[in-house]
Amino acid sequence: MSRHAWLLIPILLLSSPLAAQTPEEKGLAIAVEADRRDSGWGDMQGELEMILRNRNGDESRRQLRSRSLEVKGDGDKTLIIFDAPPDVKGTAFLSYTHATRPDDQWLYLPALKRVKRISSANKSGPFMGSEFAYEDIASQEVEKYRYKYLRDEVLDGRPVFVIERYPRYRNSGYTRQVAWIDQETYRPAKVEFYDRKNALLKTLTYHDYKLHLGRYWRAHRMEMVNHQTGKSTTLLWKNIRFRTGLTARDFDRNALKRAR
Amino acid sequence: MRFGDAIAVAVLCLAGSQAPAWAGRSEWSGEAALEARYFPEPPLSPVQHGDNLSVSARPEYYREWDGGRQAFRVELFGRADQGDDERTRADVRELSWTYAGGDWELTAGIGRVFWGVTESLHLVDIVNQTDQVENPDGEDKLGQPMIRVALIRDWGTVEAFVLPYFRERTFPGPRGRLWPAVPLAPAVYESPRRRRHVDAALRWSHATGIWDLGLSVFRGTSREPRFAVVLDPLGRIQAIVPVYEIIDQVGVDLQATVDAWLWKLEWIRRRGQGPDFDALAAGFEYTFYGVRDTPADVGLVVEYLYDGRDDPFQAPFANDVFVGLRLALNDVQTTELLAGVIADLDTDERFYSIEASRRVGERWTVSLEGRWFSGGPALSLVNVLRNDDYLQLEVTRHF
Numbered sequence: 205m206s207r208h209a210w211l212l213i214p215i216l217l218l219s220s221p222l223a224a225q226t227p228e229e230k231g232l233a234i235a236v237e238a239d240r241r242d243s244g245w246g247d248m249q250g251e252l253e254m255i256l257r258n259r260n261g262d263e264s265r266r267q268l269r270s271r272s273l274e275v276k277g278d279g280d281k282t283l284i285i286f287d288a289p290p291d292v293k294g295t296a297f298l299s300y301t302h303a304t305r306p307d308d309q310w311l312y313l314p315a316l317k318r319v320k321r322i323s324s325a326n327k328s329g330p331f332m333g334s335e336f337a338y339e340d341i342a343s344q345e346v347e348k349y350r351y352k353y354l355r356d357e358v359l360d361g362r363p364v365f366v367i368e369r370y371p372r373y374r375n376s377g378y379t380r381q382v383a384w385i386d387q388e389t390y391r392p393a394k395v396e397f398y399d400r401k402n403a404l405l406k407t408l409t410y411h412d413y414k415l416h417l418g419r420y421w422r423a424h425r426m427e428m429v430n431h432q433t434g435k436s437t438t439l440l441w442k443n444i445r446f447r448t449g450l451t452a453r454d455f456d457r458n459a460l461k462r463a464r
Numbered sequence: 465m466r467f468g469d470a471i472a473v474a475v476l477c478l479a480g481s482q483a484p485a486w487a488g489r490s491e492w493s494g495e496a497a498l499e500a501r502y503f504p505e506p507p508l509s510p511v512q513h514g515d516n517l518s519v520s521a522r523p524e525y526y527r528e529w530d531g532g533r534q535a536f537r538v539e540l541f542g543r544a545d546q547g548d549d550e551r552t553r554a555d556v557r558e559l560s561w562t563y564a565g566g567d568w569e570l571t572a573g574i575g576r577v578f579w580g581v582t583e584s585l586h587l588v589d590i591v592n593q594t595d596q597v598e599n600p601d602g603e604d605k606l607g608q609p610m611i612r613v614a615l616i617r618d619w620g621t622v623e624a625f626v627l628p629y630f631r632e633r634t635f636p637g638p639r640g641r642l643w644p645a646v647p648l649a650p651a652v653y654e655s656p657r658r659r660r661h662v663d664a665a666l667r668w669s670h671a672t673g674i675w676d677l678g679l680s681v682f683r684g685t686s687r688e689p690r691f692a693v694v695l696d697p698l699g700r701i702q703a704i705v706p707v708y709e710i711i712d713q714v715g716v717d718l719q720a721t722v723d724a725w726l727w728k729l730e731w732i733r734r735r736g737q738g739p740d741f742d743a744l745a746a747g748f749e750y751t752f753y754g755v756r757d758t759p760a761d762v763g764l765v766v767e768y769l770y771d772g773r774d775d776p777f778q779a780p781f782a783n784d785v786f787v788g789l790r791l792a793l794n795d796v797q798t799t800e801l802l803a804g805v806i807a808d809l810d811t812d813e814r815f816y817s818i819e820a821s822r823r824v825g826e827r828w829t830v831s832l833e834g835r836w837f838s839g840g841p842a843l844s845l846v847n848v849l850r851n852d853d854y855l856q857l858e859v860t861r862h863f
Binding site: 289308316326 | 537562564569671721796862
């Protein structure tokens with residue numbers, strides 16, 4: 205082997221995986237890398253405000269508290285407590301996300317003190333009347349989609365990957381999603397949602413990213429715009445805390461009943 | 465336990481916590497409502513009231529400390545009713561202290577618990593007494609003095625209840641509607657300790673995969689009274705006597721959640737109230753999500769109801785089918801509707817019900833409720849209530 209050939213080896217090592225990859229493999233590789241970078245956070249709590257707007261600009265507000273637990277080898281567990289509007293205050297929603305089988309979900313109804321197991325087939329339904337569907341707020345597991353890399357682009361001055369993902373789970377309201385993923389941080393910048401007729405339905409953009417624990421990027425503002433109805437929802441995250449010591453015990457049906 | 469004792473327990477617990485723990489959350493909330501009931505038909509008895517207005521309030525206080533491990537909650541309820549003195553009352557729905565350890569919980573005070581899965585009837589749910597005068601649907605409950613210990617394990621949750629004081633079921637008064645216009649005699653108890661008989665309950669519940677399962681046993685004063693009647697020399701009913709016997713009851717509640725199907729079953733067997741009997745409610749709920757590409761959901765609920773007692777007043781749903789339609793618009797105002805009928809498979813007895821609600825602005829809700837009673841043999845509950853069909857409008861302000 206000549207001296208020049210030695211110089212070529214690192215270049216080949218860098219480029220050959222990309223060259224040999226199909227767009228599907230490259231799309232999956234991007235999703236896997238994004239998931240890898242966002243793993244190990246343990247548990248997370250925060251407060252949420254949703255501002256719902258109709259096409260006339262009338263606003264309605266929702267206040268929620270969210271707790272999440274990372275589960276190794278399975279989807280995350282999430283508990284959401286409703287604080288406002290006051291008629292649903294005390295209602296709580298518990299979800300065990302699973303990568304391949306349907307999620308387990310329970311709702312706590314404080315007026316009856318009743319914990320009700322609910323169907324998770326309601327993927328495409330609006331969450332609290334907002335433009336976020338249940339499937340949009342669920343934890344994003346790699347196995348939930350098939351992927352396809354489309355192209356590189358520059359979005360707001362930053363290089364991004366543009367990938368397409370197709371839901372593999374049943375009852376999705378989408379045929380596909382197009383996601384703009386930041387090439388440096390692997391955090392999402394924008395997602396377009398296409399409905400069952402493959403028409404553009406919604407666009408989600410991520411804003412006010414902050415770095416937590418020196419490693420985890422979280423958007424503190426998300427804007428979801430429905431192009432078909434003219435409605436939109438702003439989702440604001442406040443007071444995000446990681447590794448607060450939550451355990452599986454804080455995500456069982458007893459904890460759901462105690463949640464306030 | 466008397467209310468005073470419960471307060472003392474709560475105060476001691478509050479006093480026992482460390483100073484920094486007071487940094488916990490505390491909040492008041494609640495609601496107040498104006499209710500109007502329209503009765504299209506005149507009452508069977510001239511002493512019973514006609515159309516009716518009523519106001520109610522339900523303040524709530526919640527405080528948690530010790531990093532959320534300890535909580536104190538109070539929920540009060542009061543109503544002032546135009547037509548029925550028995551409906552004008554106040555109740556402590558909840559006044560309890562809870563300690564949540566790692567894998568166990570302790571609750572002491574007045575509390576409320578719910579067991580079960582079915583929609584049309586709640587057979588297994590036995591800890592709290594029904595506040596029947598509040599609403600004939602039986603979903604309103606009185607506060608129950610209790611000590612509850614729960615052990616939370618991988619194989620399920622075991623809860624043990626000691627229930628030291630009994631609350632009698634509320635019924636409409638002599639002028640009230642939705643109950644026969646016959647005086648209610650003082651209750652008769654099997655136990656000489658009457659209300660102070662200490663009842664006990666044990667429940668195991670577990671969720672695994674598609675299954676949610678509960679097994680329960682109860683020993684103590686039956687929450688549901690048996691009705692005896694006092695007859696005059698001519699054989700006419702002079703008074704109804706609620707009889708509270710000591711019963712043993714076992715219950716099973718089971719739900720399988722498969723895609724948009726919820727398969728549900730509740731079964732009980734009760735001993736000590738006449739001959740042993742079984743009762744069952746079983747069926748399904750199927751939801752069509754996002755109907756016609758709108759955000760709305762339409763659900764169909766079908767439940768078969770069986771009761772081994774041959775008594776159409778005591779147990780009106782002995783061989784019946786409930787068919788209900790649930791509509792949720794999933795809009796900003798959370799507009800919802802549930803309409804259904806319980807139809808007797810042996811007679812022409814029918815019980816129709818409709819409930820709808822919608823939020824108005826951020827702090828108000830408006831709800832509509834209607835119930836119709838038709839058919840049924842003489843002295844069946846539905847037949848006795850045949851003139852008490854009503855339509856109710858309620859406006860609630862939430863705080």
